Amino acid sequence: MTRDAMTAPPSIKKAATGKRQVRMDPEVMADALANDTRQPNGEFVPRLVARFHTMSGSVGGQVLTFMLTIAAALVASVPLIWLAGSDFWLTTTAFFGGALGSGPAIAETLVQMIPLLIAGLAVAVAFHASLFNIGVEGQLLFGGLVAGVVGASLDIPPALLMIVCLLAGMIGGALFALIPALLKAYRGAHEVVTTIMMNFVAVAVAEFAVAPTGPFVAADQPSATDRVPEGAQLPIIWEGTRLHAGLLVALAAVAIATWVLYRTPAGFRLRLMGANQNAARASGISIERQTIIALLASGALGGLAGAVQVLGLYGRFYAGFSPGYGFDAIAVALLGALSPIGVVAASFFFAVLHAGSVPLQAIAGISREFVGVVSGLVVAFVAAQPAVMRLVSNMRQKVVDDTLPNDPPEPQYMSEIATSPEEPS
Amino acid sequence: MKTRASRPDTAPVAIQLTGVSKHFGPVKANRSIDLSVRQGSIHGLLGENGAGKSTLMKILFGMMRPDAGRIEIGGEDVTLRSVADALAHGIGMVQQHFSLIGKLTVAENLILGRANSGFAARWLQKLDLESAGRRAEELSERLGFGIDPFARCDTLSVGARQKVEILKALWGGATTLVLDEPTAALSPPDAEELYALLKTLQQDGTTIVLISHKLPEIMRLCDRVTVLRDGAVVGEAEIPRAYNAPAEKQALEAQLVRLMIGRNRPEVPSRSSHIWPTVLSVRNLSDGERFGPIDLDVCGGEILAVVGVEGNGQGQLIELLMGLKKAASGSITLEEANITRKTTLQRFQCGMAHIPEDRHGLAVADRMSVIDNASIAFVDGAPFAPTPFWLSRQKRARFAAGVIRRYRVRAASVEAPVTSLSGGNQQKLVVGRELARAPRLMIAAQPTRGLDIGSAAAVHEALIGLRDRGGAVLLLSLDLTEVFSIADRIVVFRQGRIVGETSTADADLDRIGSWMSGIDEETQK
Ligand SMILES: Nc1ncnc2c1ncn2[C@@H]1O[C@H](COP(=O)(O)OP(=O)(O)OP(=O)(O)O)[C@@H](O)[C@H]1O
Ligand SMILES: [Mg+2]
Numbered sequence: 001m002t003r004d005a006m007t008a009p010p011s012i013k014k015a016a017t018g019k020r021q022v023r024m025d026p027e028v029m030a031d032a033l034a035n036d037t038r039q040p041n042g043e044f045v046p047r048l049v050a051r052f053h054t055m056s057g058s059v060g061g062q063v064l065t066f067m068l069t070i071a072a073a074l075v076a077s078v079p080l081i082w083l084a085g086s087d088f089w090l091t092t093t094a095f096f097g098g099a100l101g102s103g104p105a106i107a108e109t110l111v112q113m114i115p116l117l118i119a120g121l122a123v124a125v126a127f128h129a130s131l132f133n134i135g136v137e138g139q140l141l142f143g144g145l146v147a148g149v150v151g152a153s154l155d156i157p158p159a160l161l162m163i164v165c166l167l168a169g170m171i172g173g174a175l176f177a178l179i180p181a182l183l184k185a186y187r188g189a190h191e192v193v194t195t196i197m198m199n200f201v202a203v204a205v206a207e208f209a210v211a212p213t214g215p216f217v218a219a220d221q222p223s224a225t226d227r228v229p230e231g232a233q234l235p236i237i238w239e240g241t242r243l244h245a246g247l248l249v250a251l252a253a254v255a256i257a258t259w260v261l262y263r264t265p266a267g268f269r270l271r272l273m274g275a276n277q278n279a280a281r282a283s284g285i286s287i288e289r290q291t292i293i294a295l296l297a298s299g300a301l302g303g304l305a306g307a308v309q310v311l312g313l314y315g316r317f318y319a320g321f322s323p324g325y326g327f328d329a330i331a332v333a334l335l336g337a338l339s340p341i342g343v344v345a346a347s348f349f350f351a352v353l354h355a356g357s358v359p360l361q362a363i364a365g366i367s368r369e370f371v372g373v374v375s376g377l378v379v380a381f382v383a384a385q386p387a388v389m390r391l392v393s394n395m396r397q398k399v400v401d402d403t404l405p406n407d408p409p410e411p412q413y414m415s416e417i418a419t420s421p422e423e424p425s
Numbered sequence: 426m427k428t429r430a431s432r433p434d435t436a437p438v439a440i441q442l443t444g445v446s447k448h449f450g451p452v453k454a455n456r457s458i459d460l461s462v463r464q465g466s467i468h469g470l471l472g473e474n475g476a477g478k479s480t481l482m483k484i485l486f487g488m489m490r491p492d493a494g495r496i497e498i499g500g501e502d503v504t505l506r507s508v509a510d511a512l513a514h515g516i517g518m519v520q521q522h523f524s525l526i527g528k529l530t531v532a533e534n535l536i537l538g539r540a541n542s543g544f545a546a547r548w549l550q551k552l553d554l555e556s557a558g559r560r561a562e563e564l565s566e567r568l569g570f571g572i573d574p575f576a577r578c579d580t581l582s583v584g585a586r587q588k589v590e591i592l593k594a595l596w597g598g599a600t601t602l603v604l605d606e607p608t609a610a611l612s613p614p615d616a617e618e619l620y621a622l623l624k625t626l627q628q629d630g631t632t633i634v635l636i637s638h639k640l641p642e643i644m645r646l647c648d649r650v651t652v653l654r655d656g657a658v659v660g661e662a663e664i665p666r667a668y669n670a671p672a673e674k675q676a677l678e679a680q681l682v683r684l685m686i687g688r689n690r691p692e693v694p695s696r697s698s699h700i701w702p703t704v705l706s707v708r709n710l711s712d713g714e715r716f717g718p719i720d721l722d723v724c725g726g727e728i729l730a731v732v733g734v735e736g737n738g739q740g741q742l743i744e745l746l747m748g749l750k751k752a753a754s755g756s757i758t759l760e761e762a763n764i765t766r767k768t769t770l771q772r773f774q775c776g777m778a779h780i781p782e783d784r785h786g787l788a789v790a791d792r793m794s795v796i797d798n799a800s801i802a803f804v805d806g807a808p809f810a811p812t813p814f815w816l817s818r819q820k821r822a823r824f825a826a827g828v829i830r831r832y833r834v835r836a837a838s839v840e841a842p843v844t845s846l847s848g849g850n851q852q853k854l855v856v857g858r859e860l861a862r863a864p865r866l867m868i869a870a871q872p873t874r875g876l877d878i879g880s881a882a883a884v885h886e887a888l889i890g891l892r893d894r895g896g897a898v899l900l901l902s903l904d905l906t907e908v909f910s911i912a913d914r915i916v917v918f919r920q921g922r923i924v925g926e927t928s929t930a931d932a933d934l935d936r937i938g939s940w941m942s943g944i945d946e947e948t949q950k
Contacts, residue, residue, distance in 0.1 A: 282781055
């Protein structure tokens with residue numbers, strides 16, 4: 001063996017200590033990181049078109065799936081309307097008129113959409129890491145409680161207090177997800193079980209906190225905390241309605257979640273772990289750490305949903321302020337196919353359902369619980385999506401069969417291989 | 426018995442495909458393919474990676490529907506709407522990658538989706554696992570497999586899993602068996618068993634379609650071969666059972682290679698004999714169970730092959746070296762840095778790279794795009810992320826495109842999910858992205874699994890290039906031909922220990938064989 005110190009490759013002893021080491025084949029790196037000279041700026045539009053073209057396949061498919069699912073759920077609920085003894089047209093006009101018929105109605109729908117959107121994002125983020133966080137309801141309650149308590153007891157400038165309250169809500173939600181996260185990461189306890197149990201804890205804690213003898217109960221109102229100062233509440237953004245700045249918070253959360261998931265190393269790690277945990281581990285991702293991060297992020301979003309509700313709508317924490325947003329959020333996330341934009345659309349749909357349910361009861365005489373039926377149907381149809389998509393693609397196949405002329409057969413440069421000289425006769 | 430003895434070339438046609446075409450968007454995977462397979466013959470299907478072999482067979486197995494073309498089975502026009510249709514027509518298929526459910530037992534996997542009882546019975550009756558287990562045992566005995574039907578599939582070795590796949594394909598009494606690269610993951614003795622099995626099945630009258638990149642096995646088993654390129658048939662040949670001269674066989678082989686890859690079989694490149702200081706040094710390493718303790722050194726400029734019967738510690742060695750498993754004792758030193766306690770990520774940053782053996786399990790994420798799968802090599806995002814808050818998509822796309830260009834991966838677009846790539850092309854993507862780490866130590870486990878002759882040569886060339894630039898390569902391969910053609914030194918593992926070591930130049934196949942099987946020690950006693 002010839003030892004040759006001169007030509008020996010440089011030692012990389014120190015590499016292990018550096019935090020963000022770039023270790024990459026220099027040629028490949030130059031290739032990948034060079035400024036894009038092959039495509040001059042003038043070609044920006046064609047590039048954009050091409051980009052859209054490659055995307056549209058999947059985006060179009062997703063929109064179609066979304067629409068089909070909703071349509072199927074609505075169609076399936078028609079017989080139920082009939083069973084409830086109501087007239088179809090009356091029901092439809094009452095429902096859509098109530099949800100979208102006027103400015104104030106739309107505003108009310110958007111108000112309903114805010115908690116569903118943020119909580120749906122919370123569920124979706126966990127799903128991206130292949131974690132099923134059913135505990136969003138609990139995180140939302142606890143986050144709301146923390147935000148309400150902080151808002152009622154901290155004495156700082158109102159604008160600052162608002163931000164502190166939102167952050168406190170997020171931290172509260174994250175803390176509430178911490179126990180399931182630790183159990184999952186280090187003990188393998190399934191997060192579905194632990195987060196469900198934490199929901200019960202959350203309800204109990206919330207009720208205790210504002211019970212008649214509880215530590216945070218308001219003097220003037222049972223089962224609630226003291227009011228958050230007016231200035232620290234989320235301002236109304238549509239005069240004359242209840243629509244508050246929580247909508248902007250929610251949309252900001254969508255933008256941030258999209259960016260983090262698809263445009264940061266952390267989001268990439270999260271999605272990789274969700275797509276193939278073993279591959280993620282083999283490529284150097286710590287599954288434990290990633291599990292904790294994903295569940296904490298999900299919990300923080302859940303807590304934010306609660307805080308926004310408390311700061312925007314009620315101005316104080318009520319023990320029973322959530323009619324089950326955290327559970328509807330699961331349907332929202334699934335209907336939205338886990339994509340943040342999809343979650344926006346799905347939460348809007350569910351908000352329409354909720355907002356329309358009030359006039360539905362008043363005018364058409366159909367119980368509000370009907371909304372629960374429809375959302376159950378949506379979940380069922382989401383579960384049936386693979387089968388439906390298969391059906392659709394089979395139908396498409398047929399169309400292709402009929403319309404596309406056969407590929408002109410390629411010239412076959414068929415070579416006669418003279419192989420078996422002794423043809424068995 | 427009837428068919429093979431009476432020449433399969435006059436036997437009736439079992440399967441006739443006419444004008445089968447299939448595209449995926451712009452990719453024409455199959456272009457008007459005609460294929461006829463005679464009853465009771467073994468028909469080989471050859472072609473480069475991405476030639477369309479798997480697609481064609483998936484069409485025959487009812488997993489995909491052709492855009493155009495006719496399928497006749499036993500002279501009868503059929504429309505295959507689903508796998509169940511194909512099974513009903515007596516077609517069984519072993520997929521290119523495993524389709525077993527790890528958490529279920531062998532018997533459970535075998536009866537999955539094969540209920541032949543009525544609708545009511547299916548819901549009301551208890552699942553008869555016992556009789557299924559008995560049947561599995563019988564079948565496995567008859568084929569000489571020796572598989573425990575009640576073992577959980579994820580506890581089985583790769584070879585055993587492959588056998589279960591074959592059992593599964595034969596379970597419904599298939600008369601036509603399609604095997605998609607069945608020996609890619611098998612060790613030579615296991616492959617031998619499979620060959621014998623195929624011959625037995627053929628004698629029983631089963632028609633077999635065999636997809637393979639291994640020419641020797643094609644030459645040995647098949648009666649006839651069809652070569653695909655770019656989705657079209659480019660040639661067919663009868664393989665004679667007897668040759669007038671050995672040169673004739675070689676000429677035929679060479680011709681097949683030319684048809685497949687459009688050029689002659691590439692030569693293994695020559696290499697420098699320069700040796701650099703030690704890169705990897707393992708001392709007294711053990712996992713506290715059945716592995717080790719072992720000592721191992723790999724120098725820069727050296728390809729060290731680890732061979733042994735499957736399941737004799739090679740897997741543990743990789744897990745310990747990559748930090749996927751904690752070492753109970755001993756030390757691992759990479760270029761004077763002690764990495765025994767380092768995380769997997771830190772090991773990568775220290776200059777390791779890893780081509781995993783189990784591609785779908787450890788190397789790719791099926792649902793993610795080609796871009797994402799290429800950037801798995803850089804999970805910390807470092808080269809593409811100026812800050813932790815921004816991962817440049819454009820740079821990642823350019824990187825993926827670069828890997829695709831360098832290693833001739835056939836991909837329609839970098840945005841497509843990685844499952845839209847053919848098996849061999851996925852492997853090329855993995856090899857390419859791992860080489861892009863500029864590793865000092867490359868751990869390559871079955872790096873050429875599923876690659877065509879041309880691509881395998883390109884990978885060998887890349888590994889030798891790495892070695893010539895002073896890197897170290899730890900090669901784990903079941904393919905002794907590969908080991909002999911590129912490795913410099915061979916160590917043999919048995920029962921978690923190193924039992925023999927030799928340089929390739931004066932390696933003796935018999936001696937290696939006796940080390941692997943342990944006959945050596947027994948005679949010494
Ligand atoms: N689901 C799919 N979507 C899009 N393209 C696909 C899909 N499946 C296969 N292809 C494309 O069709 C072509 C043929 O693929 P196929 O899997 O049949 O190749 P193959 O001959 O089996 O190759 P290999 O030897 O690597 O397994 C490839 O270019 C591949 O990218
Ligand atoms: Mg294939």
